[in-house]
Amino acid sequence: MRCSLCQHDDTRVVxxxxxxxxxxxxxxxxxxxxxHRFTTYERPVAAIVIKRDGSRQPFDAxxxxxxxxxxxxxxxxxxxxxxxxxxxxxxxxxxxxxISTEAIGRIILDGLRAADExxxxxxxxxxxxxxxxxxxxxxxAALEEDASRA
Numbered sequence: 001m002r003c004s005l006c007q008h009d010d011t012r013v014v015x016x017x018x019x020x021x022x023x024x025x026x027x028x029x030x031x032x033x034x035x036h037r038f039t040t041y042e043r044p045v046a047a048i049v050i051k052r053d054g055s056r057q058p059f060d061a062x063x064x065x066x067x068x069x070x071x072x073x074x075x076x077x078x079x080x081x082x083x084x085x086x087x088x089x090x091x092x093x094x095x096x097x098x099i100s101t102e103a104i105g106r107i108i109l110d111g112l113r114a115a116d117e118x119x120x121x122x123x124x125x126x127x128x129x130x131x132x133x134x135x136x137x138x139x140x141a142a143l144e145e146d147a148s149r150a
């Protein structure tokens with residue numbers, strides 16, 4: 001980190017703590033050349049979501065949470081599952097520079113399939129773009145087949 005006064009490249013961290021207003025790390029630094037002290041804030045870089053149409057936008061965990069909440073509405077699904085799925089997706093998004101909506105959808109579908117089949121079907125109907133009753137029948141048959149194998 002360069003000194004904000006003399007532009008020297010060698011500084012040392014004097015103090016480090018979480019920021020009180022945002023998800024950032026506040027660091028007090030001191031220049032080893034001139035002794036000037038200054039503050040820096042380190043923020044995580046948001047991953048980019050690649051949408052089906054090829055467009056790109058910053059990852060937004062609230063959009064993910066909202067989609068899952070719609071799928072589990074009025075279902076006996078624990079809030080811990082919701083938080084766990086959002087956390088898993090955030091981890092996957094932050095671990096790479098980009099994540100596709102398909103990858104996000106697969107993580108959600110896997111979690112919902114294990115937790116609640118109705119919530120799974122609700123989410124799958126949007127994610128897989130169901131257009132006819134046969135789409136639901138096909139998905140229910142796949143769920144029944146998986147259940148019979150278990």
